[in-house]
Amino acid sequence: MGFFDRLWPRKRALPVQETAQTRALVERLIVLSPSLKLARDYRERLRPALAQSITYVRDIVERLPPAREASAANWLADPYIHAFFAVPDEIAHVLSRSPDLHAWFESHPLARETWAVLGMAMNERRGFGVAQQGDHVHADVAQTTLSFDDHQVRVCGESEADLREHIVQRVVEQIALEGLxxxxxxxxxxxxxxxxxxxxxxxxxxxxxxxxxxxxxxxxxxxxxxxxxxxxxxxxxxxxxxxxxxxxxxxxxEHEMDVICDVLTHPAQHANVEMKHVRLSPMNVVIEHGAPGGGAEIVFPLAHLPASPQGVRAFSLIRFARSDLMPLPRVLDEDSRFVI
The missing domain is CATH 1.20.58 (Methane Monooxygenase Hydroxylase; Chain G, domain 1)
Incomplete structure (x- = not known):
């Protein structure tokens, strides 16, 4: 130890305290890759790396827009639900295709509603349409139309706060899977x-x-x-x-542990969320910034997951009532009528 170190001893970095969430995630990683348990001081090394990913992901999740009520009755009033679904009757039918949604309600028999993550493929189509500018109607005006399909519900929660915690855990697990x-x-x-x-x-x-x-x-x-x-x-x-x-x-x-810790320490390289700001007409036509006309401004997240084959997905937090859930066999039977 040097002279100045004896006069002013340096403070040692305090170890990251284990929380219930980091403990659960460590155990989850051990299940995914049992060999990690054989590495030297695996818990002490995983804990700070996981803490960095959790902090990063939680900051993103806390900034997500509030959950929207996904129901036919709310379709006309809520510009988000209006944009995500073409017609009000589509909402219950599309969401009821989810086996995860049915499984959640079956495991929570007293729950009257659930909060869930609605993932969607966003499509931007550029073409020409009719637009009114002042007192004049112009044809062949360049327009961009948004549409959403491939609606998926995979993660559910008992409350919005519970759902957000589930999202944090799932995304951190996805980052760790990238390391594996x-x-x-x-x-x-x-x-x-x-x-x-x-x-x-x-x-x-x-x-x-x-x-x-x-x-x-x-x-x-x-x-x-x-x-x-x-x-x-x-x-x-x-x-x-x-x-x-x-x-x-x-x-x-040691190499395996180093790779996992490095990936968890740099979560932004493996999971990122961009907020998409758009102003839409009732027909989902994008109204450019500064252009005249009404429309509704909506903000929804786009998830970028490099490890995912789907690339970029739009998603929204929703609230869905048990009373709107359609029986799964009935939904599948109705869908099969349109299959040639």
Missing amino acids: AQIGADETRRDALEQERALLRTRRQLLTRQGAGTQKMVGERAIANAAELAQLQAQIEANEQALAALGLKTDAL
């Missing part, structure tokens, strides 16, 4: 590199043997073999460097 996917990709790459190394070494051994005996004495193909040997040696060295970058198999546990 990276580990799996590294292991797959390691296997491929080891197979490649074995093939390259076998090829080098064959070429070396071809240089022995009579071929070496008379010089047959000596120049061609030397050139191929040099190329093979370069490939072997590149292969060894790639394997070295992945680390030793004996260090795999």
